[in-house]
Amino acid sequence: MTGGPDYVHFRELLVTERTRLQHARDAVHHDGSLLEETGDLAIGSGDHIADSASETYMRELDEGLEENADHLLAEIGAALARIDDGTYGLCVNCGSPIGAERLEAVPYATLCIDDKRALESGA
């Protein structure tokens, strides 16, 4: 594969992810409906290990999802803006192409893998 990233493809990925996050965030806002559903399932199964595991998971999801979703939605919005202005797929730090494989995994990535690793090791 040569040339820049496939803007049409990545726009679709970003829009799909944005929709998914918006739905997930909305679900959290609906007075713990996710928790209630999971509670019903856990009671029905009678499996205490799965019960507590799913409770922990849902609690973490509940606490972390809204913040994460807002953060990711901002990243996705910025990535869509970069598609519009033609800078999508370029590292914001050094200007190198981020690479289609990395964008496929993290379509809202702003840093090439080298700068990402440098950031993580330096942090």
Ligand SMILES: [Zn+2]
């Ligand atoms: Zn870079």
